[in-house]
Amino acid sequence: MFNFRHLQPELPLVLDDAVSADSAVGQLTVGIVTPDVWGYDIERAAMRALGVRSATTLEGEDVVGMCSDGFFDCLIVELQNPLTIMFCNDIKSDPYTNLPVIVLVDEVTQALAPEAYGLGVDNVMTIPVNPEALAMRALRLCERHREQRALENPMGVLAAVSRTVEKHDPYTAGHIERLRAISGHVARSVGLQRAEVEAVRIAGLLHDIGKIAVPGDILRKPGALDAHEWTLIKQHPAHGADIVATLRQGDVIAPMVRSHHEHWNGKGYPDGLGDTDIPVGGRIIAVVDAFDAMTTDRPYRNALTLEEARRRLSEGAGTQFDRNIVTALLDLSPRVLEKRWEDALSL
Numbered sequence: 001m002f003n004f005r006h007l008q009p010e011l012p013l014v015l016d017d018a019v020s021a022d023s024a025v026g027q028l029t030v031g032i033v034t035p036d037v038w039g040y041d042i043e044r045a046a047m048r049a050l051g052v053r054s055a056t057t058l059e060g061e062d063v064v065g066m067c068s069d070g071f072f073d074c075l076i077v078e079l080q081n082p083l084t085i086m087f088c089n090d091i092k093s094d095p096y097t098n099l100p101v102i103v104l105v106d107e108v109t110q111a112l113a114p115e116a117y118g119l120g121v122d123n124v125m126t127i128p129v130n131p132e133a134l135a136m137r138a139l140r141l142c143e144r145h146r147e148q149r150a151l152e153n154p155m156g157v158l159a160a161v162s163r164t165v166e167k168h169d170p171y172t173a174g175h176i177e178r179l180r181a182i183s184g185h186v187a188r189s190v191g192l193q194r195a196e197v198e199a200v201r202i203a204g205l206l207h208d209i210g211k212i213a214v215p216g217d218i219l220r221k222p223g224a225l226d227a228h229e230w231t232l233i234k235q236h237p238a239h240g241a242d243i244v245a246t247l248r249q250g251d252v253i254a255p256m257v258r259s260h261h262e263h264w265n266g267k268g269y270p271d272g273l274g275d276t277d278i279p280v281g282g283r284i285i286a287v288v289d290a291f292d293a294m295t296t297d298r299p300y301r302n303a304l305t306l307e308e309a310r311r312r313l314s315e316g317a318g319t320q321f322d323r324n325i326v327t328a329l330l331d332l333s334p335r336v337l338e339k340r341w342e343d344a345l346s347l
């Protein structure tokens with residue numbers, strides 16, 4: 001999980017550093033979405049007393065992204081106006097996060113309570129709330145969310161498998177997490193819808209999971225591969241697609257995984273697809289994969305400079321890579337491209 005204080009330093013987020021005393025499901029984090037990010041001291045203290053970390057933040061796209069990334073286990077949303085209802089709708093309609101939401105209303109906004117319940121929010125409480133009651137309700141929702149995620153989400157299992165596969169090659173440590181993050185940024189910047197962005201992020205995380213079907217000594221082989229070994233390697237996108245097809249969103253993610261080594265000019269593998277026949281997610285992962293490989297140390301060379309990586313990607317635009325995707329990647333913020341958040345990967 002990424003540390004959003006590094007990824008999104010411009011986000012007005014006030015994070016409490018409470019550490020869970022003994023929660024069986026690990027550190028729990030509640031997000032409080034409020035127009036006053038410095039408020040809710042008493043409520044936050046009550047949560048801290050229960051071992052729950054909290055963060056106050058403003059409503060907006062970044063919060064939606066943080067929810068998609070699993071940063072929060074529960075949201076408390078101060079309902080200010082009908083627009084905030086739309087925000088709640090965004091959160092509750094995301095099938096991937098299924099995040100619990102507590103809505104706080106006052107005498108003006110309490111008329112919106114039925115609508116909030118209609119969107120599926122888990123609780124509506126009236127301001128002024130009892131801080132302990134709010135904290136306890138948030139804790140229970142957090143725990144239920146964590147447990148449900150653990151039970152229902154095969155993504156967690158596949159992500160663990162994917163990380164295990166990655167360990168075959170110590171030079172690629174952190175690669176799949178970076179693929180997930182940067183692919184998501186690119187997907188957003190080329191205008192994909194939220195559900196597609198999330199699918200691309202998942203495909204980025206799992207794109208090489210099919211390497212589990214490739215013998216480790218081939219993956220670790222320092223020298224050139226012979227024809228048979230190369231044939232085995234080239235099967236990993238298809239194996240990966242078969243594995244991720246078991247996910248709930250597998251019909252969208254599997255084609256992305258299968259096509260992440262296709263080339264814009266049709267000379268890639270495994271199917272020799274070209275142009276826009278390659279799913280956009282596969283095209284995104286292909287570019288980000290190449291960029292990350294260039295900018296990390298390898299057994300046979302040091303990481304290329306950002307400038308050299310830019311040059312090589314631009315050179316491959318229109319032949320190996322989709323030109324628009326290359327442009328979108330190279331236009332990302334230097335903070336993302338230089339991976340300055342790498343030290344925060346373990347949060």
Ligand SMILES: [Fe+2]
Pocket residue numbers: 207208236260261
């Ligand atoms: Fe691959």
